[in-house]
Amino acid sequence: MTGTLKRFGGPILFLAIVMLFQAHVFAEDRAIAPAVKNIEADAVSDRETQARPARIDLRGAIQRLLAGNSDVKTLLIEYEGAGDALLRNGAKYDPLLIAGAEGGRSVSYNMFTRSTDGVSTARGYGGIEQRLGTGTTLRATLDSSLAMMPETRLLVGGERFDFGGDVYNTRVRLEIAQDLFKNAFGSADRLEKKRAGTQADIQKAVVRARLAVLIAAAVASFYDVADARAELATARADIQSTTGIRDMLALKLTQGLAAPEEAYEWNCRLSQARMAAAASERRLDECMSALLRALDIPPGGAIEIEEAFTVNAPDVPFDSALRDAFAKRPDWRARKLAVERAGLELEMASNGARPSLMLKLGAGGNGYDPDSYPGTLGQGRQAVEYYAGMEMRYPLGDSGAAADEAEAGRNAAVERENLRKIEREIRDEVAARIKDCASAHAVYREAGEAREFARAYYAEVLMQFQRGRVQSTNLKTALDTYTRAEHVAARALLGYNIALLRRDLARNTFIEGLGVDIEALLRKVE
Structure with a gap:
């Protein structure tokens, strides 16, 4: 018996030291695990007692924005008052x-x-x-x-x-x-009335343009939430994979197949993954708060967004997209109307110099x-x-009329230059957005393939690690590659959909594609 103890004393002592080391390395996780389970169980119980969060897709988000957003209500009030100038012009016929x-x-x-x-x-x-209107x-x-x-x-x-x-x-x-x-037979009065009507149309076009900006911002907030949620999902998957590897390493450590410093490294990596998940949760909360604020939902309200990402949208030719932009964009229409208004003001100033x-x-x-x-x-x-x-x-030496005519001529020239400028900007923007869609789709396709390769690479290295053929450093590299590929693929899909959104916003066809009738909303306040 004594000889047996002497013979196996060294290995027994080594195993005891290893087990004590393992207990020290993983004591914190084992102590925290029951408490975490209890907290998670309580949280699940609390959530079950509460009402389920409202599910909302992108179309529903825009409808909620148009129905309750304070900035939208302000714009609708401004749209309602756009025709006041025309009413004031008609007051002289009372x-x-x-x-x-x-x-x-x-x-x-x-x-x-x-x-x-x-x-x-x-x-x-x-x-x-x-x-009378005939002068x-x-x-x-x-x-x-x-x-x-x-x-x-x-x-x-x-x-x-x-x-x-x-x-x-x-x-x-x-x-x-x-x-x-x-004012021969009401010619000057007709100019004033036409100018007032043009001014009303400009104000309406400006309101439409600002409304499009608000909708685009809300859509961006919606996509920010989707991006933050994908980032959090990637971080949680990283935690799960890291925990599994850490546990396998613990088993190998008990068998003398791994070094203690490897355990320290993977515990550190697990802590870093948890910190990344916490940062992702914070970003998700911030993005969700911004979306709730845009949709006029109280801070305590809960919603769950429904993502419907497009993976292969049809291409839009440049000429067709440019026609859509010039036919439907309110900012271009506002500039076009501004040129017409400046021309009317110049004609009115010239007419004002007549006797x-x-x-x-x-x-x-x-x-x-x-x-x-x-x-x-x-x-x-x-x-x-x-x-x-x-x-x-007939005023003698009417320098005021001459100054008004000169100023109106300068304003007309400025408005024509502004129109040419925005037309060039629209052409460049539409061309760039179409190219962005093609590039983003190529990136999404390559990112998907890279993700599949990274998944296969990680699975192969994990299997080799389980068989003891590779070190944990190789597994760490494979896991990093796979996690990064998952995140890049998710961001690539989101980036492709954002590129589609920007293309359709440049054409001003995005709202039509969702089936949201803004014209019906504006007709209610006219």
Whole structure:
């Protein structure tokens, strides 16, 4: 017995040391494991008692954005007020009521009575004026007055003449005025109305462009969540693989087939993988918070996004994409309308330097009666008056009109340059986005093949490691290669879909492809 102990004492002592070392290396994980299981069990129980998170895809996210986002609501309010300029322009054609009253007393020397007499007067007037789109102004007025003078009697040649007393007067006038030059038959008014309508269209196009930017930002947030979730999945897979290798290494360590420093290395690697997973979880939380904020969902709300990535979208020819862009992009339409507005402003400024020539025609009645106002009406029908006239206004040395015309010409030139600039930018952007789609798809295809090679490489090295034919350093290299290939493949798929999104945003066909009707939303607030 003693000899046996002496014979196997060395190996037994070595195994005891190895087992103690293993216990020291993995004690922390064994101590934490039950607590982790309890925490995970409690978390699962809590989640089961709560409502399931709402599942939302990209189309649903955009619909939620349009329904509840504060910035979208602000833009809809601005869109609703885009036609205010046109309403203000039409206000000058509203009927205008005119009314007034006045009274007074004058004192003058009466040469007949050689005394100072006082005369009291009272006047009331009213009318209506209507401006037409043909440059015509219609005006109807009624003016009534009462003069109260002292009565005076004179004897001239044996005859008596009475002066003074009350005198009632009523004057009715109908007038039509027509501009024959500056606003010839409403030409200037039509320019102003067209400019107001163009300005309203520009504001609507700008709102559409800003709305497209908000939608693009929300889609980017949606894809950020998908990217962060894929990154977290890769990190968790790395933890699982690293844990499995670490456990196999522990078994080999007990058998004397691995060195202690290898155990330290893989424990360190496991800690690093856990740190990477924690960072990925934090990024996922931040991306999810940004998405919830964009969709106007409370911070405590929970959603689960449904990814529907495209793996092989049809190609879009450059000419077709460019036609879509020029037909549907609101930023280009806004620039195009700005050129039209500048042209109208230049024409208005040139027209403003012309003289005004006004033709006036009128008719009326003017009646007097010493007893009452009704009596003046009958006399006024007999005392009918007609008149016609011309009035010209032309400012001498009107430097302001010349300055306005010069400024309008410069603005028109600037807007034309801006239009050419954005057209060049759109062409370059569409061409670049089409090339990006082709490049991104090639990267995605190569990344998928690389992932399969990396998976086969890792599986082969893992099998060789289990058989003791390779060292843990070889397995570490294979695992790093496989993990990186998985992450690159996931990012490549996401990058390809982002490239498709940018291409369709450059064409402004992305929303149509999702079946979201923005026009119906905008029609509700018009």
